[in-house]
Amino acid sequence: MNEQKRYFSRELLSWYRANRRDLPWRRHSNPYYTWVSEIMLQQTRVETVKPYFERFIALFPTVEALAEAAEEEVLKAWEGLGYYSRARNLQAAAREVKEQYGGSIPDDKAKVSALKGIGPYTTGAIMSIAFNRPEPAVDGNVMRVLSRYFRLHDDIAKAGTRAHMEHLAQELIPEGCASEFNQALMELGALVCTPKSPACLPCPVMEHCAGRIAGEELMLPVKTKAKPPKPELRYAAIVEGAGEHAGKVLVRQRPDTGLLARMWELPHLLAPKTGGLLDLREEEAMGALRHGLQPEGVRLRPLGHWTDAEHTFSHIHWQMRVYRCVIEEAPDAITGGKYAWIGPEEMERLAFPNLFLRLLHAYFAERGQNG
DNA sequence: AACTCGGGGCG
DNA sequence: CGCCCAGAGTT
Numbered sequence: 001m002n003e004q005k006r007y008f009s010r011e012l013l014s015w016y017r018a019n020r021r022d023l024p025w026r027r028h029s030n031p032y033y034t035w036v037s038e039i040m041l042q043q044t045r046v047e048t049v050k051p052y053f054e055r056f057i058a059l060f061p062t063v064e065a066l067a068e069a070a071e072e073e074v075l076k077a078w079e080g081l082g083y084y085s086r087a088r089n090l091q092a093a094a095r096e097v098k099e100q101y102g103g104s105i106p107d108d109k110a111k112v113s114a115l116k117g118i119g120p121y122t123t124g125a126i127m128s129i130a131f132n133r134p135e136p137a138v139d140g141n142v143m144r145v146l147s148r149y150f151r152l153h154d155d156i157a158k159a160g161t162r163a164h165m166e167h168l169a170q171e172l173i174p175e176g177c178a179s180e181f182n183q184a185l186m187e188l189g190a191l192v193c194t195p196k197s198p199a200c201l202p203c204p205v206m207e208h209c210a211g212r213i214a215g216e217e218l219m220l221p222v223k224t225k226a227k228p229p230k231p232e233l234r235y236a237a238i239v240e241g242a243g244e245h246a247g248k249v250l251v252r253q254r255p256d257t258g259l260l261a262r263m264w265e266l267p268h269l270l271a272p273k274t275g276g277l278l279d280l281r282e283e284e285a286m287g288a289l290r291h292g293l294q295p296e297g298v299r300l301r302p303l304g305h306w307t308d309a310e311h312t313f314s315h316i317h318w319q320m321r322v323y324r325c326v327i328e329e330a331p332d333a334i335t336g337g338k339y340a341w342i343g344p345e346e347m348e349r350l351a352f353p354n355l356f357l358r359l360l361h362a363y364f365a366e367r368g369q370n371g
Numbered sequence: 372a373a374c375t376c377g378g379g380g381c382g
Numbered sequence: 383c384g385c386c387c388a389g390a391g392t393t
Binding site for chain 2: 387
């Protein structure tokens with residue numbers, strides 16, 4: 001190994017030992033904590049994860065506790081964190097670990113890798129952080145650091161690039177220090193070698209950073225842009241209950257697979273493509289709501305526009321127009337359609353994505369004020 | 372290799 | 383408002 005590499009490993013490890021953050025999942029050495037935190041940290045920032053991790057561990061302190069919980073409970077604990085298949089896969093894997101390995105995460109790369117929701121990155125993270133095995137844990141952060149330090153112009157959006165990075169990352173791990181070193185690599189990416197404005201002056205490895213020396217630190221890593229999300233106009237109904245359902249609104253549960261699987265939401269539908277005049281939008285929307293939900297057994301009478309909401313997923317942009325409605329035919333007797341009347345109390349049990357969480361809170365707050 | 376899957380933070 | 387993500391599963 002050359003001097004540039006030895007220097008990098010030595011200085012980075014030393015820097016980490018002096019600068020490591022005190023994070024909830026670092027307070028105890030517990031493979032289950034490492035596992036849960038790494039799943040939560042996929043595509044998600046540390047500051048966002050912290051409170052979720054604390055609540056999750058309080059609710060499900062062990063693999064067994066998670067395995068024995070009801071799925072709705074796990075989804076509720078994940079509410080607002082996004083990528084909900086992570087939560088379902090995590091629990092499925094916890095049940096696997098309980099049944100197959102007596103509740104202990106195996107110190108075995110192939111077995112860890114075979115668990116649901118654990119891909120190449122998380123395998124490396126668990127094997128190294130929890131078991132100190134010299135496995136690379138290459139995420140976007142690590143690819144950014146390595147791209148800059150070694151001045152690599154490979155497109156990190158390409159699948160093949162990660163293989164190269166993994167080879168390099170493994171080579172850099174100091175003997176017996178995989179756990180600390182891999183965390184150091186990610187810590188540097190999070191605190192110093194940041195995407196937009198890297199703090200090169202305080203960087204512990206600046207002296208031999210090829211990207212910095214070439215003046216290319218802002219051009220690296222090379223990454224092709226993702227295509228923009230597809231816009232979708234949607235009409236949603238906020239249905240006020242009457243009689244025994246007074247003070248409540250109608251919600252429905254999404255299908256078992258696909259976008260926001262098994263999460264709860266306001267009834268809504270994709271706007272028919274009509275290309276109509278803007279003036280006719282309200283009529284068109286209310287008509288679509290009135291007829292569009294009938295196949296599910298819900299017949300509505302839209303009263304008027306209530307509010308608008310937008311939500312961007314990675315590949316879809318929802319523009320949602322929400323209409324106040326009253327019900328003409330309840331879906332009680334309809335099979336398959338999962339509908340429920342809920343008030344603020346019932347919201348505590350059901351898991352909603354943030355878009356609908358915000359709308360429901362706004363609605364109940366407004367209704368509370370108006371009596 | 373391309374697509375599906377949330378959400379927030381930041382310049 | 384564009385751009386950044388501490389990725390994995392499916393096709």
